[in-house]
Amino acid sequence: MKNEINILIVDDTPSIHEDYKQILNPQLHKTNLYEFSDIFDIKPANTKIPDTPTYILDHAYQGEEAIELVKQSKANNKPYALAFIDVCMPPGLDGIETISKIWEIDKNIEIIICTAFSNYSWESIIDKLGITNNFMILKKPFDIIEVKQMTLSLTSKWQLSCENKEFINQIKKNQTELNKARLVAEENSKIKSDFISIISHELKTPLTAILGYTDLLISNAKDTNNLNQICQCDCNAIRRIDINAHKLNDLIKDILLISNIESGTINCNIAFFYPQQTIERIVDGFKNLIENKHLTIKNYIKNEDIYINSDRVKFETIVTNIISNAIKFTKNGSIDIECNIDEKFFYVSIRDTGIGIPKDKFNIIFENFRQVDQKLTRDYTGTGIGLAIAMRMAQLLGGGIKLESQEGVGSIFTLYLKRDLDNCHQTTKAYND
Ligand code: ADP
Numbered sequence: 001m002k003n004e005i006n007i008l009i010v011d012d013t014p015s016i017h018e019d020y021k022q023i024l025n026p027q028l029h030k031t032n033l034y035e036f037s038d039i040f041d042i043k044p045a046n047t048k049i050p051d052t053p054t055y056i057l058d059h060a061y062q063g064e065e066a067i068e069l070v071k072q073s074k075a076n077n078k079p080y081a082l083a084f085i086d087v088c089m090p091p092g093l094d095g096i097e098t099i100s101k102i103w104e105i106d107k108n109i110e111i112i113i114c115t116a117f118s119n120y121s122w123e124s125i126i127d128k129l130g131i132t133n134n135f136m137i138l139k140k141p142f143d144i145i146e147v148k149q150m151t152l153s154l155t156s157k158w159q160l161s162c163e164n165k166e167f168i169n170q171i172k173k174n175q176t177e178l179n180k181a182r183l184v185a186e187e188n189s190k191i192k193s194d195f196i197s198i199i200s201h202e203l204k205t206p207l208t209a210i211l212g213y214t215d216l217l218i219s220n221a222k223d224t225n226n227l228n229q230i231c232q233c234d235c236n237a238i239r240r241i242d243i244n245a246h247k248l249n250d251l252i253k254d255i256l257l258i259s260n261i262e263s264g265t266i267n268c269n270i271a272f273f274y275p276q277q278t279i280e281r282i283v284d285g286f287k288n289l290i291e292n293k294h295l296t297i298k299n300y301i302k303n304e305d306i307y308i309n310s311d312r313v314k315f316e317t318i319v320t321n322i323i324s325n326a327i328k329f330t331k332n333g334s335i336d337i338e339c340n341i342d343e344k345f346f347y348v349s350i351r352d353t354g355i356g357i358p359k360d361k362f363n364i365i366f367e368n369f370r371q372v373d374q375k376l377t378r379d380y381t382g383t384g385i386g387l388a389i390a391m392r393m394a395q396l397l398g399g400g401i402k403l404e405s406q407e408g409v410g411s412i413f414t415l416y417l418k419r420d421l422d423n424c425h426q427t428t429k430a431y432n433d
Contacts, residue, residue: 081158111135154182321386330354356407
């Protein structure tokens with residue numbers, strides 16, 4: 001694109017306008033520089049004309065006329081980058097008054113104040129125009145080099161400032177669009193959370209009835225034959241209903257839990273407890289499963305006396321989720337549990353010799369409903385919600401979960417929690433912020 005820049009020349013002497021034309025657009029006016037009027041301090045210049053921008057010059061001979069041209073240029077969206085303004089222009093407005101009125105119309109125009117003698121002191125110019133870097137002073141007789149270079153510098157400055165303004169406007173526009181998108185996303189997320197919460201509650205009511213009646217049937221029956229008779233069918237059927245109804249109940253509980261964590265409606269119950277005792281109890285609960293899978297589990301407890309001030313139930317949920325995954329994703333070998341402390345944190349590392357996790361999945365498995373294998377026909381059951389709950393809860397307790405893993409070798413999930421979570425009434429939202 002051709003680089004065209006609009007410049008306004010304001011001077012009451014017509015011959016000076018001709019000189020500006022020849023200095024600023026030598027491509028259009030191939031003139032002998034010696035023919036300039038005597039206000040220019042002329043030096044011979046036989047050098048090649050460089051490829052400077054093309055200056056489009058407009059001419060005014062009085063201040064009022066200049067003000068009119070600035071109005072028009074602004075209205076036509078062809079603003080002036082620069083104006084050369086003579087100070088003394090009888091009988092009309094003088095240069096300084098003209099500049100002040102021009103800037104009321106377009107405050108971006110760069111100005112070169114041209115003066116033969118000091119009609120105005122610098123202080124009185126500043127007094128009238130304010131402290132600004134938008135003007136320079138050029139003393140007559142002019143030096144051609146000065147005129148050329150000042151023009152180049154000030155028009156470049158004007159262009160840069162236009163680009164900056166455009167850039168800032170674009171950033172502001174992007175910011176507004178981002179804010180709008182964020183509000184829509186927040187609204188959608190709230191609708192999703194409300195929907196999940198309502199559906200889960202609706203599912204929970206009939207499920208509670210199913211669980212209640214199957215439990216009642218099973219506990220009323222004295223033995224298997226009696227159960228067969230009561231149900232008038234194979235008692236295994238009723239046991240399967242019971243097992244699956246419990247699974248469904250667990251899933252709904254998890255979904256409700258994550259929805260509460262996301263909406264920030266979950267608080268901590270902080271009290272002192274011995275985390276290693278809690279771990280022992282959890283491991284005990286997995287005993288049958290571990291034996292059935294012929295795995296070994298080692299719990300390296302160093303110092304049973306360590307106690308922490310945190311939320312025991314949440315701690316139990318996190319560790320249970322990690323150990324249950326370790327068992328699920330390990331075919332042979334062992335699961336090792338180790339605890340550590342430092343000044344601020346309590347650590348539990350759960351190491352397995354299972355299938356391992358590819359590096360590019362390290363982050364996503366902590367997101368809701370995400371699994372390494374997302375296929376419906378995958379080898380392992382699960383909903384992909386356990387680690388999401390575990391991570392959110394760990395964060396809620398002022399900690400997190402670190403993962404190290406190698407495919408085919410195994411994984412280490414290290415939970416770390418603040419040892420002393422005093423007066424914690426924060427919600428997940430508070431932590432995420
Ligand atoms: P789920 O186990 O119900 O699928 P989680 O959120 O607990 O959901 O785990 C998400 C995914 O992370 C799992 O589906 C699995 O792909 C991967 N994963 C978690 N723990 C392990 C582990 N110990 N070994 C291998 N993969 C694991």
